[in-house]
Amino acid sequence: MGEKTRLRRTISRWANSTDQDERDLRRTHRGDDCIQIGTAPDRERVKLRGTLRTVTLRPRGGVPALEAELSDGTGAITVVWLGRRRITGIAPGRSMSVVGRIGQQDGERILYNPRYELIP
Template sequence: MSKGRLRQTLSNWANNEDQHARDLQQEYADAGVTPIAEAPDRELLRLRGTLRTVTLRPRGGVPALEAELFDGTDVVTVVWLGRRRIAGITPGRSLQVQGRIGRHDGTRTIYNPRYELIP
């Protein structure tokens, strides 16, 4: 693949990602939830987004299901302690969570949130 063609392919990919982020922002803004980028730490809030990744990552010897929630503005890590899997929690799934954002190793994280799967 030539440099020009590679550059064009990367540019198209970046533009598609930007458009996807704008679409998500609009979709979740209409739902009346707080955008992740504007969500304050340590306050009870509701967020909506799409799960980008879901991994099993033990914390302190305890199983923990960890997911990355993206709403087009920013990302927050959602962690369910003591869980190896949750039915319906898969990459690409839309989800609404309720909880408090804290920081763990500099990453914005919500532990054991209430959640609702969005069709």
């Protein structure tokens, strides 16, 4: 009985910390000139701000491509720089803003070769 209770508390604490992390991201990445990722329209020029969750090298069509998942607490989007193996400063946990047009590929929202600015 004690182990089940401890497990429930641990799971609850983990779930609540994820919610808290998302709330913190939403608060941190609010900006006058930025749109929230969760409500950003497709096929229009947008400026988004968030924190990189993951960064991977994944070739697309035989071309190297640096892929990153950008999240602001309202949603996440895949950002891809074609022809790049690495970009200095682009790493998980880094905050940045990106400007570009959101597209869709295989049901996934994606932003190709955006302009970006690293946020200290």
